[in-house]
Amino acid sequence: MRLANDSGACIRHHSASLIIVERSLAMSLSAIAQYIFTDDTAAGRMKTITWLQAQGLLANTMHCNICSTNMDMVQRNREGTQNDKWAWRCPDCSSIKSIRSGSWFEGVRCPLNKLMYLVYSWATKRSLSQAIGDVNVGKKMGINVYQWCRDICSWTLVNGPDIKLGGPGQIVQIDESVFTHQGKNKRGHALPPVWVFGMVDISHAPALGYMEIVDQRDAATLLPIISDHINPGTTVWSDMWAAYNGIGALPGILRHETVNHSRQFITGTGVHTNTIETYWNRVKLSLKAMRGVRRESLPSYLDEFMWRERYGTSTQGAFQKLFEQIAAKHPLP
Structure with missing residues (x-):
C-alpha cells in the first residue's frame, strides 16, 4: 500500500x-x-x-x-x-x-473507527445506549450496526456446518416455550403468541442448544426438526406432549424417555427436562437485558444466542470470529 x-x-x-x-x-x-x-x-x-x-x-x-x-x-x-x-x-x-x-x-x-467501536460493543455485550454514547452516533445507526452483527450470526448458522446435537451415549432434552405472549397490535387486534421449539445436548456445560420458531406444535412440525438436528444413537428426553409420541420411531433415535410433569419433575430412572428449562431461562434473561425484543426481530436474537454458544464463548473470540465471517460473507472483489 x-x-x-x-x-x-x-x-x-x-x-x-x-x-x-x-x-x-x-x-x-x-x-x-x-x-x-x-x-x-x-x-x-x-x-x-x-x-x-x-x-x-x-x-x-x-x-x-x-x-x-x-x-x-x-x-x-x-x-x-x-x-x-x-x-x-x-x-x-x-x-x-x-x-x-x-x-x-x-x-x-x-x-470507520466509530463503526468498529459499535461492533466491538456488540461483541462485548455492551448496551446500545452505552455504545452510542461513547462514540456520539445516532441511535438509528447503533441499532443498524447491532442488527448487521446479528445478520452475520444468522448467515453463519445457515451457511456453516449443520447443527447436530447428541450422538451415541448422549442425551438431548426437548421442549417448547412461548416467547411472545398474546398481545395487541397498534389497532388493538389480538396477536398470536410466538412459540419456540428447542433442544439441548446435556453433555455440554452449559448445555448446547438449538431453537426454531414454529407455527404449530404438532408432530408434523416438530418431528422433522428433531430428525434434522439430532445425531444417530441419541437418547431423547421430553415431557409427555402428544406430538412427541412418534420420536422413538424416528431413524437413528436410540430411545425416547419421558417424564409426566403432572406427577413428578424427575422420574425414578432420572429422566427430566430441567436442563432445557434452565436453557430457556438463560435465553429469556438475555432478551430481558435488552428491555424487550420486537417479535419480528426475535429470530435474529435467537440466532445470536446460538451463534455465541458456538463461536463467541469469549468476547475476544466473538469479536474475531465475527470479522472472519463478515469477510466470508462479503469478500472483496
Missing part, C-alpha cells in the same frame, strides 16, 4: 502497517478498542484502516477505473458522516475512490 500526502509525495507505509497489526495481535480486545477505534485523528483513522486491511475487510490496493493505474492512498480532510480522512487517488488522472470501495462498509454513513 502506498500513502501520499495532498501534494502527491508518496510514503511507503509497509513497516508502520506491520507494527500496528503486530501490536493489535498482542492486545486485549479492550486495548484494541482504545488504541485503534477511539483515536479520531488522521493517524488514528489510519490505524483502523490498516487493522481492517489485515482482517481482509478493506482492500490493500486499488486500481483506477479510468486508466487502470495503481492508486495511492491520500489524506483528505473533508467533512461528512463517511469521512475516513483517507481515500484512494489515481496519480495519473487524480480520480478519487472511497477507502471502503467494494467492502461491507461501502455506503454506510458513519466513520
Whole structure:
C-alpha cells in the first residue's frame, strides 16, 4: 500500500502497517478498542484502516477505473458522516475512490473507527445506549450496526456446518416455550403468541442448544426438526406432549424417555427436562437485558444466542470470529 500526502509525495507505509497489526495481535480486545477505534485523528483513522486491511475487510490496493493505474492512498480532510480522512487517488488522472470501495462498509454513513467501536460493543455485550454514547452516533445507526452483527450470526448458522446435537451415549432434552405472549397490535387486534421449539445436548456445560420458531406444535412440525438436528444413537428426553409420541420411531433415535410433569419433575430412572428449562431461562434473561425484543426481530436474537454458544464463548473470540465471517460473507472483489 502506498500513502501520499495532498501534494502527491508518496510514503511507503509497509513497516508502520506491520507494527500496528503486530501490536493489535498482542492486545486485549479492550486495548484494541482504545488504541485503534477511539483515536479520531488522521493517524488514528489510519490505524483502523490498516487493522481492517489485515482482517481482509478493506482492500490493500486499488486500481483506477479510468486508466487502470495503481492508486495511492491520500489524506483528505473533508467533512461528512463517511469521512475516513483517507481515500484512494489515481496519480495519473487524480480520480478519487472511497477507502471502503467494494467492502461491507461501502455506503454506510458513519466513520470507520466509530463503526468498529459499535461492533466491538456488540461483541462485548455492551448496551446500545452505552455504545452510542461513547462514540456520539445516532441511535438509528447503533441499532443498524447491532442488527448487521446479528445478520452475520444468522448467515453463519445457515451457511456453516449443520447443527447436530447428541450422538451415541448422549442425551438431548426437548421442549417448547412461548416467547411472545398474546398481545395487541397498534389497532388493538389480538396477536398470536410466538412459540419456540428447542433442544439441548446435556453433555455440554452449559448445555448446547438449538431453537426454531414454529407455527404449530404438532408432530408434523416438530418431528422433522428433531430428525434434522439430532445425531444417530441419541437418547431423547421430553415431557409427555402428544406430538412427541412418534420420536422413538424416528431413524437413528436410540430411545425416547419421558417424564409426566403432572406427577413428578424427575422420574425414578432420572429422566427430566430441567436442563432445557434452565436453557430457556438463560435465553429469556438475555432478551430481558435488552428491555424487550420486537417479535419480528426475535429470530435474529435467537440466532445470536446460538451463534455465541458456538463461536463467541469469549468476547475476544466473538469479536474475531465475527470479522472472519463478515469477510466470508462479503469478500472483496
